[in-house]
Amino acid sequence: MASITPISHCFWRGARNALPFLLVILPFGALFGVAATDAGLDLAEVMGFSILVLAGASQFTALQLMNDHAPAFMVIVTSLAVNLRMAMYSVSLAPHLGRAAPWHRVLIAYLMTDQSFGLSQQEYERAPAMSLPQKVAYFLGACLPTCLPWSLSTLAGALAGKAIPEGLALDFAVPVTFLAMIAPGLRSVPHLAAAAVSVIAALALSPLPTGTGLLLAALLAMWTGATVERLLERRNAA
C-alpha cells in the first residue's frame, strides 16, 4: 500500500506531524535572537548562527561561553560537543536515507535536528514499506515547520531585542531554556547520573580557565552515563 502513496503526500504528512514543534521553535528562536543581540552581536552575526549552525542548544552554548569570554577554540569545541548527538542521529538514519541522491543527503544533513530526526525515525519504524523517495519526502516535510521558522523567529527576536524592558528578567531566559530542554530527558537512571555528575563536576572545576572545566565535566558525565547504563544492563541480564 505504501508504494502507491504519492511522494507529495509523504512530504505534507511530515510537515503536518512536525507542526506542533512550532510552539517550541518560535519562542526558542526568538529567545536566541534576543539573547544574541543582548550579547552585542550584530544582525548578520545573529542570523549567521541560526542559518549556518541551525542547532539551538549549541547556539546558546556558544553564546554563553562568549559571554564568559572563553577562548574561541573552547567556544567551538564545547558547542560541537553539544552536537555530538547528531552523529548518532546520522547513524540511525543511514540505513533509511544512506542511498539517497548525494545532494539530497547534503540537504538532509543540513536540516537534521532533534525534531526532524525524531519524527522520521518513528515514521520509518511505523511504516517499514516506505520507498526511499517517500522517506526523503517525509524527512524534508518534517523540516518545513521546524527549520525555516527557526531563522524567522531568530530575526524577529533580534529586531525586537532592544525594545524588551529589563523587568522581564530575560537574563534568565537562557538558563530556563536549557533546563527546559534537559528536564524531559531525565527519565532514566543513567541520564540522571550523567546530569548530576555534569553539574557537580562543572561547579567543582569552575576555577579552571573558562570552558575547560565544563569540557572535563562533560567527558566525566558521558563516561558516567555510559557506565551506569552498562552496569544496569548487566544487572538486568543476570
Place this chain on the structure above:
Amino acid sequence: MTAADHYSGPMIWGIIVVLGIGTFLLRYSFIGLIGSRPLPAWALRYLRYTAVAVLPGLVAPLVLWPQAAEGSGADPARLLAAGATVAVGIATRNTLAAILGGFATLYLALWLI
C-alpha cells in the same frame, strides 16, 4: 563589557563558520558515507549522553550565580524558577510547558519577593 566587545568581528565569524561546518559534518557523517561499518555499541553508548552531559554543567553556574545578581550569589526568585522549570519538564516531558512554568514562577517570585 558584552561578549561582542571581547572578540573581533572576524573571530566571531570564524566561530560561526567553524561551528556551522563542524555541525554539518557531524550530521553528514554516517548518511554521507554509505557502506561504512556501523558504530560499535560502546561509541553509541557515549554519544547517547552527550547532551545531558554538557547542558546541565553549563547551566548550573548560571542558576547559582546569575548575572543579574552581580556577583552577590544566588537569587531566590531565579532558584525557584529553575526548580519549577525542571519539575514541570520532568512531569510533562514538554519543553514548552517547562519554559512557561519557569517564567511564570520567575515573574511571580520577583513580584512577591
